[in-house]
Amino acid sequence: MRVRTKVRNLCIRALTESLDVNTMVHIIRRMFQNYDINERTGFPESIPIPSQNAARQIVEDCVGAGRFLEFVGLLIEVDRNGVMGRAYRVRGLSNVIEEVVEMGYLFDPERRVFVENTVQQRTKNWGLLREGDEYLFTFLRMDIVGNSNLVRTYAGDAIARTYSDLRSIVQRVVESRNGRIWSWEGDGGVCAFHGAGASNPAMLCAMEILHEIYLYNLLDCTLMEPVMMRLAVHNGRCEYHEVFEDIKSDALRKLADIESRFTDSNSVTISKTAHSTLDAPVAAYLRGFQPDSRNSLYRYSLGFSR
Amino acid sequence: MEIHVFSSNKKCDSWFSALDRARKYSVEFHPQGDIRAWTRKNGNGSFAYIDIQGMTEREVRTLLRYLSSAKSGSGSRTRPLLYGVIDPGGSIVDTAEIFHGGAIDYIGKAVAKGGIAPKRIERVARYAENVLELRETVLDQRTKQERRGRPPATVGGIALRAPTALLDGQKVPPPDTTGYRYSGSDWSSIEPETEYTFWIAYVNFNAPHEMAGRQSSQHTEHLVSLFQTAMMRYMEPAGGKIWMWRELEGLLLFPFDGRRNEPLLAIYRFMLNQNLVNAEELDQAVPISFHFAVDIGNTTYRQSGQTGTIISDSVNFIFHLGKKVVPERDLTVTGNVFHLLPERMLPLARAAGKFEGRHLYEIAVPSPA
Numbered sequence: 001m002r003v004r005t006k007v008r009n010l011c012i013r014a015l016t017e018s019l020d021v022n023t024m025v026h027i028i029r030r031m032f033q034n035y036d037i038n039e040r041t042g043f044p045e046s047i048p049i050p051s052q053n054a055a056r057q058i059v060e061d062c063v064g065a066g067r068f069l070e071f072v073g074l075l076i077e078v079d080r081n082g083v084m085g086r087a088y089r090v091r092g093l094s095n096v097i098e099e100v101v102e103m104g105y106l107f108d109p110e111r112r113v114f115v116e117n118t119v120q121q122r123t124k125n126w127g128l129l130r131e132g133d134e135y136l137f138t139f140l141r142m143d144i145v146g147n148s149n150l151v152r153t154y155a156g157d158a159i160a161r162t163y164s165d166l167r168s169i170v171q172r173v174v175e176s177r178n179g180r181i182w183s184w185e186g187d188g189g190v191c192a193f194h195g196a197g198a199s200n201p202a203m204l205c206a207m208e209i210l211h212e213i214y215l216y217n218l219l220d221c222t223l224m225e226p227v228m229m230r231l232a233v234h235n236g237r238c239e240y241h242e243v244f245e246d247i248k249s250d251a252l253r254k255l256a257d258i259e260s261r262f263t264d265s266n267s268v269t270i271s272k273t274a275h276s277t278l279d280a281p282v283a284a285y286l287r288g289f290q291p292d293s294r295n296s297l298y299r300y301s302l303g304f305s306r
Numbered sequence: 307m308e309i310h311v312f313s314s315n316k317k318c319d320s321w322f323s324a325l326d327r328a329r330k331y332s333v334e335f336h337p338q339g340d341i342r343a344w345t346r347k348n349g350n351g352s353f354a355y356i357d358i359q360g361m362t363e364r365e366v367r368t369l370l371r372y373l374s375s376a377k378s379g380s381g382s383r384t385r386p387l388l389y390g391v392i393d394p395g396g397s398i399v400d401t402a403e404i405f406h407g408g409a410i411d412y413i414g415k416a417v418a419k420g421g422i423a424p425k426r427i428e429r430v431a432r433y434a435e436n437v438l439e440l441r442e443t444v445l446d447q448r449t450k451q452e453r454r455g456r457p458p459a460t461v462g463g464i465a466l467r468a469p470t471a472l473l474d475g476q477k478v479p480p481p482d483t484t485g486y487r488y489s490g491s492d493w494s495s496i497e498p499e500t501e502y503t504f505w506i507a508y509v510n511f512n513a514p515h516e517m518a519g520r521q522s523s524q525h526t527e528h529l530v531s532l533f534q535t536a537m538m539r540y541m542e543p544a545g546g547k548i549w550m551w552r553e554l555e556g557l558l559l560f561p562f563d564g565r566r567n568e569p570l571l572a573i574y575r576f577m578l579n580q581n582l583v584n585a586e587e588l589d590q591a592v593p594i595s596f597h598f599a600v601d602i603g604n605t606t607y608r609q610s611g612q613t614g615t616i617i618s619d620s621v622n623f624i625f626h627l628g629k630k631v632v633p634e635r636d637l638t639v640t641g642n643v644f645h646l647l648p649e650r651m652l653p654l655a656r657a658a659g660k661f662e663g664r665h666l667y668e669i670a671v672p673s674p675a
Contacts, residue, residue: 155372157342204586211578214672217462218650219571226463266463281585284593285674303675304467 001127003063007099011072014092015055021048023083027074028058031067066130069114072100077112111195115178124180126194129240138198138235138274140179140206141255142170143188145228145265154223162223163187169212177201183244188229190244190252199235199270199277206231206268207285207300213266214302232259234271262291267301307331309427313357313392314338321392321418322355328424341369345376345387353430355413357392366397374407388434394418410434461653464672479665481642485604489561492545496561501606505560505569505643506620507546508599508628509537512554512635529588530554533596536587537576544572549610557624562602567646570639573598574651577637577671595635599628601664602642623662631661635673641665 015024021037028035041057043049062071076097079090097107104120105127107113116127129135144150144166151159163186170189171181179193179201193202209231217226236251254271263269275283275298286298309331311322318335325331336344341356356373358366376387390411391404398404401412411430413422459465489495489502496502511533534548534556541547541558546569549559560569576583577598584593603620632638638658639647644667647655651669658666 155375156368157345157372158375204582208579208582211575211582214462214464215571215575215578219648226460228463279585279589280591281589281593284591285581285585287675301675302464302672304461304464304670304672 001066003068007096008059008063010092010096010099011059012052012055014090014096015058016051017092018088018090021051021054024054024058026083027078030074031070069100069105069128072096073113076107118175122175124182124242125240131242132239134237134239135194136196136235136237138193138202138233139252139255140191140202140231140233141259142209142229142231143259145230147187158222162221162227165216165220166227169216170209173205173208173212177205179205199274200279200282202233203270203278203282206233210266210268210302228265230259230263230265231268232263233268233274234258235274258297262295262297267299270298272296308352309333309355310336310344310352311355312336312338312341315357315359318357321421324421324423325427330424331427342372354387354389355392356389358397359395370404370407390430392418410437478644479641481645487604488564491563491566492561496607498608499606501604503562503602503604505562506601506603506624507558507573508624509558510555510597510628512595512597532588536583540572540576544568546572547610550613557621570600570643570646573600573637574671581674597632597634598637599624599632600643601640627661637669637671639667639669
């Protein structure tokens with residue numbers, strides 16, 4: 001990620017004018033546990049390090065490690081909650097935030113991180129995740145039921161149009177809740193939602209996709225039969241890689257298993273671990289079931305009451 | 307009549323030259339590979355001739371399969387594509403097979419050499435009309451049979467719990483439109499103090515029994531405000547406005563131009579997404595349900611907030627209907643609305659009797675199973 005000189009300088013000034021060197025070191029060690037300011041700046045321990053040198057070194061190290069946004073998030077945290085019970089006001093922080101917003105990011109106060117401003121840009125890693133690092137994700141996987149049969153029955157153009165419509169539905173719904181499509185292979189794909197509270201948006205997306213497919217079948221589908229999907233939700237830690245095929249993850253394997261083995265047509269299945277993190281108003285619509293002695297799952301589907 | 311010929315063979319022009327000379331026909335030539343793109347945008351009543359010379363057997367099979375399912379026209383006016391096959395190389399062994407797939411003409415080597423005469427096209431056109439008429443009669447009879455005896459087991463991919471006999475749209479009395487004063491497809495030409503025909507929807511926000519007496523009026527007001535915001539995200543794109551609101555109920559107004567049914571679809575989508583609205587926007591562990599009554603009727607238009615003295619039969623009727631008749635979680639429409647239901651939604655409609663002299667229909671909305 002490219003960080004402009006202007007915003008770096010604003011950040012250095014904010015640090016210099018607000019915190020002493022010891023506090024700066026204390027803060028930066030929340031990100032880099034063994035951070036040694038003397039080693040980084042080259043100043044021997046016997047000589048006090050000028051604030052500006054320490055601030056510049058810290059900012060450059062954060063930029064170099066691709067964690068500048070995380071550091072600004074940390075400064076916001078310090079400004080709001082202080083450090084070890086003592087209040088600190090980080091002067092000029094609003095100028096730094098303005099510049100970061102101009103770079104195309106917004107601060108998410110709930111998760112306390114900067115996320116992409118999706119009006120300006122939308123990348124697979126939310127402009128935040130680093131290649132090879134491990135994060136907690138909630139995944140949503142979907143598959144069009146009876147794909148081979150549909151392809152055999154209908155003209156290629158009709159199928160291509162229908163599948164493209166379905167992908168548009170998925171994309172609109174998923175991106176409206178800050179999820180990302182990580183993989184799409186014509187008849188289905190995998191979407192990712194990042195962070196600890198991500199099971200809720202993932203499950204809500206799955207529910208809405210099911211609703212939208214019902215409406216699509218009623219109003220727009222040009223095939224002679226309704227199209228149906230199987231959707232599954234599961235969460236777990238996994239390494240982030242830009243290329244989806246490079247991601248090796250037990251969570252994704254289990255997700256595929258839940259989708260293909262335990263999910264009925266036109267329904268969503270969610271794993272127990274993902275279900276346990278759902279808010280009560282979302283979980284209220286799911287029904288538990290036990291397909292075998294090792295799996296305990298929950299299901300969402302639509303039906304007519306009459 | 308427009309005839310579109312898809313061929314990469316230079317001789318093809320001469321085969322159709324007689325038609326070009328006859329003023330009745332306009333012949334347009336396209337590259338062979340453009341047929342798929344063309345079928346997507348062509349109108350009703352055009353003929354397409356496709357030259358299969360130079361194609362492999364597999365390509366021919368794929369093309370014929372495509373043509374047999376291709377449509378011409380757009381929206382509800384689509385009909386099967388009218389096409390003929392040009393086969394100067396005689397590569398099709400069983401020519402009858404292409405007619406079984408829906409073709410209306412076959413031009414073999416001998417016919418091509420002699421050129422295509424206008425009389426042949428007249429014959430082909432008559433044949434096509436007969437085939438289409440026959441097909442429509444068969445489909446119509448099949449549809450009627452299904453409606454009478456075998457209603458569909460699923461709608462939109464969701465199984466109907468107890469399929470009821472489908473309503474015969476022909477027997478539902480058509481709306482009396484003599485008094486209609488169409489308000490247009492948007493609000494641009496609607497003037498205050500003038501009477502128009504609108505989509506009028508009554509909505510009731512059903513506070514759960516658990517909430518009654520427990521919540522402060524401030525909390526209820528906040529909840530209503532959240533509900534209205536959520537509802538308008540659905541209604542505004544369809545031209546909807548909150549026109550009147552009192553405590554937990556209100557009236558929505560949408561312009562009506564005699565054709566558009568977006569307001570009904572917006573209400574249906576909102577009803578379908580009740581659980582999402584509850585979970586995501588109202589944050590209610592005890593779900594709040596809502597019900598709608600929808601009619602098309604006349605009223606004098608005034609800005610929201612200045613409606614206290616409006617006297618309108620339609621407004622009175624919809625309030626009475628919504629308050630007294632429509633059960634919680636239901637969507638009920640009048641006969642004026644029934645005729646604007648998309649065809650695939652008809653199996654969802656069930657006659658719900660009469661109220662104040664008007665026929666009512668309940669529209670089933672699926673909910674979490």
